[in-house]
Each structure stands twice: as C-alpha cells, then as structure tokens.
Amino acid sequence: MKLEKRSIEFVPHNERYGRPRRLFTIWFSSNFQITALMVGTASGLSFGYTLLGLLLGNLIGTVFMAAHSAQGPQLGVPQMIQSRAQFGVYGAAIPLLVMVTAAVLFLAASGVLMRDALKALLPMSDNQAIVLVGVLTFIIGFVGYELIHRLGAWMSLLSTLVFASALGLILMHPAGAAAGPLPVAGFSFAAFNLVIAQAASWTLGYGPYVADYSRYLPASVSTRATFWSTYGGCALGSFAMMALGALLGLAIPAALAHDPATAIAGLFGHWAPLALAVIALGVIQYNVLCLYSAYMSSVTIFGAFGGLKYVTHTAKALVMAALSVAATLIAIATQYRFDTFFSDILIGQLYLLIPWSAINLVDYYWVCRGHYDVGALYEPQGRYGRFNRRTLAVYAVSIIGTVPFMKLSFYTGFVAQWLGADISWAMGLVLAGALYCMVNSRGAPVAAPLQKSLQK
Known part of the structure; x- marks a missing residue:
C-alpha cells in the first residue's frame, strides 16, 4: 500500500475516489x-x-460533527484549513492549537487505557505498554488515509463480533455479574446533564478534523449522503459502546475497578487473548485518528506562518513522531490518576471547541453557503487576511461568557453551582453562533465561488 502523498493541500478532482x-x-x-x-x-x-442521557448526548453532538464532515467533498481541503476563512490564515492557529492539545491528550488517555490489556498479552512493564501503543499508532498514522479507511472497515466487523458476543455472554451468564437485578438509583439532574454533556463532548470532539476523512470523496457526492453516512456510523458506534459501558458499570462494577478491556476479554475463556487483541487494535485505530489529525493541524499552523503548502514524507514522520512522544510522556506521567484526567479532557475540550464549531458551521451553512475561495485559504495576503479580528473576538467572548457555567474537577462556575449542572456546552453553542451571525449580518465579505484553478 502506497504512502499518502497529500497533506494540507487541496485534493484535485482527478485524485478523488471512494463512496460515502x-x-x-x-x-x-x-x-x-x-x-x-x-x-x-x-x-x-x-x-x-x-441510557437516555447517553442517547440524547450522542444524537445532539453527532449532528454538528456530521455537518462538518459534509464539508469535505465540497471543498477538498482539511477541516482546519477551511477554518482560515473564518479566523484568517494566521488567526486559525488559535483553535488549531486547541485541537492539537485535545488530540494529544486523547492519545495519552488511550495509551493509559490500553496499558493493562497489552500487559495481559505480552510480558512488559506499565511504561513499555504505553510506549508500544505509541509506536503502533505512529506506524499506521504515517501510512495515512487509505490504510486508516481499510482498517476502519475491518475493525467494524471484528469489533462487532467481539462486543456483541461479550454482551451476549454477560446476559446469558449473570453469575459473573452482581447478584440480583441491576441497582436502581434516584434521578439527579446534575448527573443526567453530565452524562449528556460527556456523550455530546465525545462526538463533538471529532468536529475539527472529521472532514479530513471525507475530503478525498468526489465533489459530486451529495451533502446529504456524506452527512448521514458519518452521522449513522458515529452515533450508532458511540452509543452502543457507551451503553455497554453503562451495563458493565452497573452489572459488573468490579470489571471497571481493574481494567475493562481484560474484564471483557476474560468472558471468552480460552479465546481471551484473541478478543483482547481485537480490543487493543480498536483503541489503536482510534488513536490513529487522533494522531493523524493532530499532525494535519500542526502542519496547518506551520504552513500558515511559513507559507507551507506541501509536506514531505520526512517532515510528516518528524511531526508525527514529536506528537507521539509528547502523548506517550503525558500518558506515563498521568497513568495513575487516569479517571479524573480523562473526565477533564472530555469536558475541557468541549468548552474550547464548541464555540469554534458553531462559528464554522454558521459561516459555512448560513453566511457563505459553502462558497469559498480555496486558493485564498493558503495566502495570508488574500481575501481572508492574516487575522479576522471580529471572529477572534467572537471566539474569545463566547469562551469567557461560558465560564460561569463550567464545571471541572478543579473549578465550578457560580451558575453551574447554582444549577447543580454544567450546561456550558449548550450556552457556548448558542452564544458563538448568535454573535457570529450578528457581526457578519452587515459588512461581511461576500462569499466567492471556489477558485477555478483549484477545480481542475
């Protein structure tokens, strides 16, 4: 399989392929x-x-994620390159830094989560297991786009076989579960809202890079087909797995006290090593998406200030290696306080990425209606300029405006404390979208057609 040759540049129409x-x-x-x-x-x-909270969170969050995905075939550029149209060629580096940071932290979290599973497969220390996750992620990510898609097709089949079988084993053999019926807890608005926010955060977190995986599709692919293919896959996969997590947490809480991967694999008896290998490969595939997109965002930042439009294989390897090393070091440092670390990542990224998502979607679907000068996305002197001060102001105000609604392990805003719940994700979405519409209602640049030279 050939290495991917495209990176942050426009994908010519004669190189487009694939189906939704x-x-x-x-x-x-x-x-x-x-x-x-x-x-x-x-x-x-x-x-x-x-289950209701998880369902609502997934249904809501995936709408925005899939709407970003639909931009890929129409524009043929990575998601955060298109973001230059709103923030400016240099100004887009600000949300890009947030994106890179979130992706690296998720890489680190997954490395910790797979540590005990890999140790069950191979004799190694905690740190060595985390390093192995980083190495495997780097290799697949370096090969690139086509391998990522092919791995996704195979893992859809293999993961379904493993986790559907695990569900059947749990339901058929309750002896391994907690005695009696599932425990019943009272309703708590704060806890219910947190479930919705974390589920929505999971899918919303794909927004800044979801179009990276649809940009090779032909421009003739309809927006509807791209949207629903993405929405169906993401919403179904995430909700099904989160629901299994809820069942595991209530029926077999001891499984989560140690390691859920080895607990699930243990249900398969002599086939446990094979099940564990599939589970580990599934996490590595997710890690590859994080690494690939962190790489795309990093070179987009460098490209803005250095005039970079094409990335060599050597440069790609160096950037990916640096990101992998950073994630591995973070994972090693945080591995013994993982639960709090993971929860804060889920919610913290939401605070910073929700305003970006609202701005990007409002601009694409409402202000510019999908028409952009793609060539100008690579030119600081072009129509989008270096910095779009109005957009950057909207972004900053939207984040600051949601601070009172935030709730983390180390900080609780006064509104969140009063409500007993964190609704900052919804406030950030509404505030950023409304403010961006207001500042662009008059005097905003008129959307231009796609640059003809890039359509050939």
Missing part, C-alpha cells in the same frame, strides 16, 4: 471501542436514565 459508505465504517469502528465505553460508566443514575 466508507465514512460509516471508519466512524462506527472508531467509536465502537473501549475508550468510548468509559464515557458510559459510573453515572450515578439508574440504567434507564443513563
């Missing part, structure tokens, strides 16, 4: 893995309320 159904498998498999399972655990609610 590829998007279903890559997003289904990327979510139908053990990292997403952790989102559904330990909600403090009954099983029914937990």
Whole structure:
C-alpha cells in the first residue's frame, strides 16, 4: 500500500475516489471501542436514565460533527484549513492549537487505557505498554488515509463480533455479574446533564478534523449522503459502546475497578487473548485518528506562518513522531490518576471547541453557503487576511461568557453551582453562533465561488 502523498493541500478532482459508505465504517469502528465505553460508566443514575442521557448526548453532538464532515467533498481541503476563512490564515492557529492539545491528550488517555490489556498479552512493564501503543499508532498514522479507511472497515466487523458476543455472554451468564437485578438509583439532574454533556463532548470532539476523512470523496457526492453516512456510523458506534459501558458499570462494577478491556476479554475463556487483541487494535485505530489529525493541524499552523503548502514524507514522520512522544510522556506521567484526567479532557475540550464549531458551521451553512475561495485559504495576503479580528473576538467572548457555567474537577462556575449542572456546552453553542451571525449580518465579505484553478 502506497504512502499518502497529500497533506494540507487541496485534493484535485482527478485524485478523488471512494463512496460515502466508507465514512460509516471508519466512524462506527472508531467509536465502537473501549475508550468510548468509559464515557458510559459510573453515572450515578439508574440504567434507564443513563441510557437516555447517553442517547440524547450522542444524537445532539453527532449532528454538528456530521455537518462538518459534509464539508469535505465540497471543498477538498482539511477541516482546519477551511477554518482560515473564518479566523484568517494566521488567526486559525488559535483553535488549531486547541485541537492539537485535545488530540494529544486523547492519545495519552488511550495509551493509559490500553496499558493493562497489552500487559495481559505480552510480558512488559506499565511504561513499555504505553510506549508500544505509541509506536503502533505512529506506524499506521504515517501510512495515512487509505490504510486508516481499510482498517476502519475491518475493525467494524471484528469489533462487532467481539462486543456483541461479550454482551451476549454477560446476559446469558449473570453469575459473573452482581447478584440480583441491576441497582436502581434516584434521578439527579446534575448527573443526567453530565452524562449528556460527556456523550455530546465525545462526538463533538471529532468536529475539527472529521472532514479530513471525507475530503478525498468526489465533489459530486451529495451533502446529504456524506452527512448521514458519518452521522449513522458515529452515533450508532458511540452509543452502543457507551451503553455497554453503562451495563458493565452497573452489572459488573468490579470489571471497571481493574481494567475493562481484560474484564471483557476474560468472558471468552480460552479465546481471551484473541478478543483482547481485537480490543487493543480498536483503541489503536482510534488513536490513529487522533494522531493523524493532530499532525494535519500542526502542519496547518506551520504552513500558515511559513507559507507551507506541501509536506514531505520526512517532515510528516518528524511531526508525527514529536506528537507521539509528547502523548506517550503525558500518558506515563498521568497513568495513575487516569479517571479524573480523562473526565477533564472530555469536558475541557468541549468548552474550547464548541464555540469554534458553531462559528464554522454558521459561516459555512448560513453566511457563505459553502462558497469559498480555496486558493485564498493558503495566502495570508488574500481575501481572508492574516487575522479576522471580529471572529477572534467572537471566539474569545463566547469562551469567557461560558465560564460561569463550567464545571471541572478543579473549578465550578457560580451558575453551574447554582444549577447543580454544567450546561456550558449548550450556552457556548448558542452564544458563538448568535454573535457570529450578528457581526457578519452587515459588512461581511461576500462569499466567492471556489477558485477555478483549484477545480481542475
């Protein structure tokens, strides 16, 4: 299989290929893995309320994620390159830094989560297991786009076989579960809202890079087909895995006290090593998406200030290696306080990425209606300029405006404390979208057609 030759540049029409159904498998498999399972655990609610919260969070969050995906075939550029149209060629570096940071932190979290599973497969120390996750992620990510899609298709099948079988074994053999019926907890608005926010955060977090995996599709692919292929794969995969996590947390809580991957694999008896290998590969595939997109965002930042439009294989290897090393070091440093670390990542990224998502979607679907000068996205002197001060101001105000609604392990805003719940994700979405519409209602640049030279 050949190495991917494109990076942050426009994908010419004669190199476009594939069908929207590829998007279903890559997003289904990327979510139908053990990292997403952790989102559904330990909600403090009954099983029914937990499932309802997870369902609502996934249905809401995936709308915005899939709407970003639909931009890929139409523009043929990575998601955050298109973001230069709103923030300016240099100004887009600000949300890009947030994106890179979030992706690296998720890489680190997944490395910790797979540590004990790999140790069960191979004799190694905690640190060596985390390093191995980083190495495997780097190799697949370096090969690039086509391998990522093919791996997604295979993992959709393999992960379904493993986790569907695990569900059947749990239901058929309750002896391994907690005695009696599932525990019933009272309803808590704060806990219910947290479940919704974390589930929505999971899918919303793909927004800044989801179009990276649809940009090779032909421009003739309809927006509807791209949207629903992405939406169906992501929503179904993430909700199913989170629901399994909720069941595991309530029926077999001891499984989460140690390691959910080895606990699930243990259900398979002599086949446990094979099941564990599939589970580990599923997490590595998710990690590859994080690494690939962190790489794309990093070179987009460098490209803005250095005039870079093409990335060599050597440069790609160096950037990916640096990101992998950073994630590995963070994972090693945080591995023994993982639970709090993972929860703060889920919610913290939401605070910073929700305003960006609202701005990007409002601009694409409402202000510019999908028409951009793609060539100008690479020119600081072009129509989009270096910095779009109005957009940057909207972004900053939107984040500051949601601070009172935020709730983290180390900080609780006064509104969140008063409500007993964190609704900052919804406030950030509404505030950023409304403010961006206001500042662009008059005097905003008129959208231009796609640059003809890039359509050939």
